[in-house]
Amino acid sequence: FAIRPNDWRNAFLLCRQRDKASVTARVAARVMSKRSGPLRPCSTFWSFRMISKLKRSVLAMPGSNARALEKGKTLAADVLMFELEDGVAETAKAVARQQVADAVAGGGYGARQIVVRVNVRGSEWYKPDIAAIAPVGPDAIVIPKVNTRDDILKAAADIIAAGAPPKTRIWAMIETPRAIFDIEKIASAADDSASRLEALVLGPMTSPNRRARA
Numbered sequence: 001f002a003i004r005p006n007d008w009r010n011a012f013l014l015c016r017q018r019d020k021a022s023v024t025a026r027v028a029a030r031v032m033s034k035r036s037g038p039l040r041p042c043s044t045f046w047s048f049r050m051i052s053k054l055k056r057s058v059l060a061m062p063g064s065n066a067r068a069l070e071k072g073k074t075l076a077a078d079v080l081m082f083e084l085e086d087g088v089a090e091t092a093k094a095v096a097r098q099q100v101a102d103a104v105a106g107g108g109y110g111a112r113q114i115v116v117r118v119n120v121r122g123s124e125w126y127k128p129d130i131a132a133i134a135p136v137g138p139d140a141i142v143i144p145k146v147n148t149r150d151d152i153l154k155a156a157a158d159i160i161a162a163g164a165p166p167k168t169r170i171w172a173m174i175e176t177p178r179a180i181f182d183i184e185k186i187a188s189a190a191d192d193s194a195s196r197l198e199a200l201v202l203g204p205m206t207s208p209n210r211r212a213r214a
Helices: 005-018 020-030 066-074 090-106 126-136 149-161 177-181 183-191 208-213
Strands: 045-047 058-062 079-083 113-117 140-143 169-174 197-202
Touching (some): 079 090, 126 149, 183 197
Parallel strands (some): 079 113, 140 169, 169 197
8 A cells, every 4th residue: 555654643553553463464454545546555565655656566586586687677567676685595695786786777677666675784785785786776775674763764874875866765674563563753754855765665574483483
């Protein structure tokens, strides 16, 4: 669903009051924009801006797979997400980073929006990812495991310092229980133009129990 910042507070509080244990499901099921008519569901994706480009489908593909990056030019998806994080083995990180940078710089994807999910901030791969990807100007850089508003502002400063053009926005991955219950503050970063925040993307929840079962 698509939602603007002014709509988020009421929608989130409604969901939280109804059932704290399934807040993500409630948000996905109940959030609607105040634009004329309902919006179509798009997985678990929200855009804070007035939607000028369709985001009905977001197709993720590993940056280490050169054939997939090339095939993306022919696929009927509104958004292609080039993956540098979980979808890429540690031994293939450098190759994936270069292939994705070359693919974004080379273009050829038509009207499809190109976003790149980098590795988590603080990891050994994050700074090289930002240094390689920001200057080539994807439509957005996806920041994984965002837990606070400050995480977004720091990531925005990072991509600006690395030379990202103004068109490159930030999508924040919401992947932890902490982020879900702090979602209102995280979403408020969109009020600050310096944050470049365009979207929240719900990913699989990362929790101690889940890690213990893995």
